[in-house]
Amino acid sequence: MPLDPEALGRALDEKLTLHSTLCRREAGAFQQAVKTGADVVVACTQEKRLFGELGQQTEGALSPIRFVNIRETGGWSKDAKSAMPKLAALLAAARLPEPEPVATVTYKSAGRLLLIGPLEEAERFAAVVGDALDVTIFSRGGSGAQERKYPVMGGRIESLTGWLGAFQLAWSQDNPIDLDLCTRCNACVAACPEQAIGLDYQVDLQACKSHRACVKVCDVAGAIDFTREPVAHSDSFDLVLDLRRQPAFLQHAPPQGYFHLPPGQENGPKALDVVIKLRELVGEFEKPKFFAYKQKLCAHSRNEQVGCSACIDICSAEAISSDKSRQQVKVNASLCVGCGACTTVCPTGAMTYSYPRANEQGAKIRTLLSTYEKAGGAAPILLLHSQERGQVLVEELGRAARVGAAEGVPANVIPIAVWHIASIGIEVWLTAVAQGASHVALLATGEEAPQYLDALRLQMEVAQSILEGLGYEGSHFSLLQSRSGADLDQDLRLLARRRGATPKVRARHAVSAEKRTTAELTLDHLFEQAPKQPESIALPAGAPFGSVTVDKDKCTLCMSCVGACPASALQDNQLAPQLRLVEKNCVQCGLCEKTCPEKAITLEPRLLLTPERKQPRVLNEAKPYACIRCGKPFGTLKAIESMLGKLAGHSMFQGAALDRLKMCGDCRVIDIYSSENETRIHDV
Template sequence: MPTLICDCNKTMPLDAKSLGRALDEDLTLHSTLCRREAGAFQQAVKTGADVVVACTQEKRLFAELGTQIEGAISPIRFVNIRETGGWSRDAKSAMPKLAALLAAAKLPEPEPVPTVTYKSAGRLLVIGPLEEAERFAAVVGDALDVVIFSRGGSGAQERKYPVVGGRIESLTGWLGAFQLKWSQDNAIDLDLCTRCNACVAACPEQAIGLDYQVDLQACKGHRDCVRACDVAGAIDFAREPVAHDDTFDLVLDLRRQPGFLQHAPPQGYFHLPPEQENGPRALDVVIKLRELVGEFEKPKFFAYKQKLCAHSRNEKVGCNACVDICSAEAISSDKARQQIKVNPNLCVGCGACTTVCPTGALTYAYPRAGEQGTKVRTLLNTYEKAGGAAPVLLLHSQERGQALVEELGRAARVGAGAGVPANVIPFPVWHVASTGIELWLTAVAQGASHVALLATHEEAPQYLDALETQMQVAQAILEGLGYEGTHFSLLRSRSPSDLDQDLQLLARRRGAAPRERARYAVAAEKRTTLELALDHLVEHAPRQPESIALPAGAPVGQILVDKDKCTLCLSCVSACPASALQDNPQAPQLRLVEKNCVQCGLCAKTCPEQAITLQPRLLLTPERKQPRVLNEAKPYSCIRCSKPFGTLKGIENMLGKLAGHSMFQGAALDRLKMCGDCRVIDIYSAENESRITDL
């Protein structure tokens, strides 16, 4: 795969030889690849192989040049080495990082995943004051089918767009499938109204405006408006509210309070409050509205395995992490089916649900975990091969995070900042909330000295809380194992200058990594990857304690059982989604395989005796992977056949509670002391004896 590098008119001190050695490729350094040396690009494309171009600024130009070459069908990949390091203050030391970025660009594209389809015919609902709504409608009306919903303001007399009004009952849906339900409670029927303004002129209290809505607080009931509208018959104060509903493809909401309160509103919904109606965001919204006509696809970002889900068992809700964190309100509890339900149309792909999911029931599908892991390993291995030391992974979003990194790089070019340090490797992801503890620990196990996440204004507050919680757990594990230094940080940079200061501090945070680098591949299952990371980190740890106490929210730990309360009913065993809690078919025992425990809490919520508590920790002895008895009891033997069928404590508790009940006296009470088989035989024998007696 040919790699084309360019020092952008000699503004970057690139070392083609060192980059080539790291990539096992002979590289030629260009200075004007997008101009006088464009022929080199054309020759590379003619080879038929995939081409990597180390420039993103002229991406469009190179794509156009590629289409002009006969028979050229190979894809062209682009990677930014200029703003991400070539223009930094220490650019001469950045060759290992640049080699790593080039190597990652050579990786195969992510495998296709199922998609979610939206279909929009361009039917737009504009909600807000009539005058403002008509002003926006005039801008997009040539491209979209506009309907206005208004309860206030005055508009033009010319009826260009349908106008409806009333009280909104609900607004739900997404791009191509919004549903508005409202109650028409206005005395004036806007469909019958001719806008003659006779009612406006006749009203002595001026309770009717040019929006043709009656202000009932100002109205004194003279009904002069009704008499003035006698011919059209549009006004009727005795009319009962009429329920209406309609569907729309797009929604533009001009009210101060949005119709959707979640942090990530549905795609196709745009909120433009009054203070933004004349600013740059208004133009951006108009452009996006005009573009959203047709058929659109997005990846289905998640995969769900119900059998691993810790949300609900036996009509008890345990883990609610994904439901609570979703900023799009795309996840809900389906208690009837004892599972969660994810609406793919509302999902925006942030991946926060997969990060907080303790079991891996929800996994991030685009890119897949294995593809993310391959990229991490490629970046770190190439960086090390090129002679780099103490690499820092900087995970950032592909939108605002990427833009912020590039803004910093351009500022550094003109001396307004230091730029991205030589040992900080930018790693674009769809959303920073989509990565979690298993990937971060894997990065450390594979040689990263630090993992940082760049948060901008895109992230919901609950995302940042969850990420910090996970970082505290990961840091506690590494500190407990004796790895010195700080390994994780969450940057909250809002501007290039903020990011510049944060990155200069970040470059000096050098946490210790294992002397031997891990070479395992990231697995599709979250828990498998976490165990691989823990095993490697423990094996090469400077310190080997028996256990490490972890903060609340850790996905590993043990179960503590109050033996005085526990009756060994084993309801917790059937509730456990991870097979951490087990019984013993040979004896009345409750056992725990601590490695499997995800600390979801379903066992504690299921226990009728409230005998279970959780203790987050990481056990490092071999017992972590073996069944350990939490509680056991003497068996209770059947009074008829002597076969054990329960625990002595459990049966005695049951007998004590039912002994005074009228239904359990004499033979009925004795049957409670029998195993299931003997109980049936005894009932059948009693019935036969009764029939013989009757005969």
């Protein structure tokens, strides 16, 4: 692994000493370093445990220790001699402060395990985990052992909901044989003349002719009772192991604490992995609260109309639901798996990712790109991959390159581990390009939900359309779908040649916590440096930028759309009957289109680049209608005439009542009051 301490030191603005056997003969140098109190970065993740323990055992150790992998990510590759800029960038990013703490979600598990499935298989798994967990079996029957070591329930499952430490099973006992009392002696099976009882110890009520011979032979155990009415039950569990073919949860990301092992996988490596995880899930656990939600920015619902439902549609854990009564969405933090896809597709930034926060992720990317360029690197490519399967593939590729079985990670490809590739979206990608990234690639490894990949492709299409419209040539975004280290090796060889044009002057702004603010700063910079200066760029449907078109013949300027707009893109004018649009605020949520009673509004996805984008633009205006009594304008001529035309034939609006529709609110009250007084005087 070729390393040039002088070149790395110049890039990092400090003098470096190379330690080639730090984890063995030179461990003393590490111990001396951690006593200084300065940040210590260990460029080896394989020996992370060793260095962590060594740091704890070193008397007087003060330094925080961080780890970064520069070996599999570039030091072991065909391009290793050219990888110094990348290695410097990785080391610089590793020195950044740790992300700020975030709120956590707590799970408590006492080890109450529900096993669902055929009795024989359930009892076999119960025997493996029964010493560590409190096991209850739910089965429709099966040829299990005669000796009952665990409680057995049987019947029809009505519902199974919840998560780790809080599962709720609703079921009804609807069969004459109580499996918990049954001793599996098979006497009932032999006694039944219709053979209505099988080895699952359930009665086929269609075949049963009511001889009740089974009841007689089961008199001692008392497990059979045909007079028993179906009884509804509800039980709580901490963990669930489902051995049925069809899982209880159909979403891509089932609740934590739920495991599904369909027939055929009971004896494979997955079964062993499940058993190990089940035994470990006893106690109290915490995970980060991955999201933050700002209801005032949410474009989901207004005036009982649903507009944007992007976060609900994409959530693979079904953790997000609609709360129309409060005109917002609800997120169940216990079900959330932290993929961040909801924050990526959210057009307004109402849903933001918290682990790490957007500004912390942006600081890391900016540090990587600026250090890479300072160290003499050219055309950097960012490779975003997951911290689990994606990290495994990258390290597998590096080790294969070490023995000459692969070429490894190219010198200009900078891997970045993220919690999930769906947690970073268009505003961060474009910012990376503005800061010098020639390409941004996302590595999908097969563990992602299909809707995530669809959403990422759409966002890439939007981002690429913007860059092409501005004249930045080349390919800037790609979604890699690699299933093995060999696949990744081939994909990265092709990726290394995908170099899109970048601005000559690098953007220096930070990624903001506000999504739209980041997007605006980035778009402004890209436009200022763009080879082309178009007035607007057409974008694909679903883009979070665009305009609103109003059919003036239909629009009555009722301003329902203004009240529905969550982003203050549509505005009225207090001085005149006007409907105006500030296009930079429009997120294309569709609430205005759905709210408009006249169906006069359509959306137009595009990116306007002229100064008018940030200024109110009149979409429709009309002559004011003056009150026939005081002359004060109180509506539009078109709206009042439309209302008069619709109500003129109604029996309640004739004569004076019809004239009152032509009055302002104050005069209408005065006229009604005056009319009532005149009627009283006339009666007297």
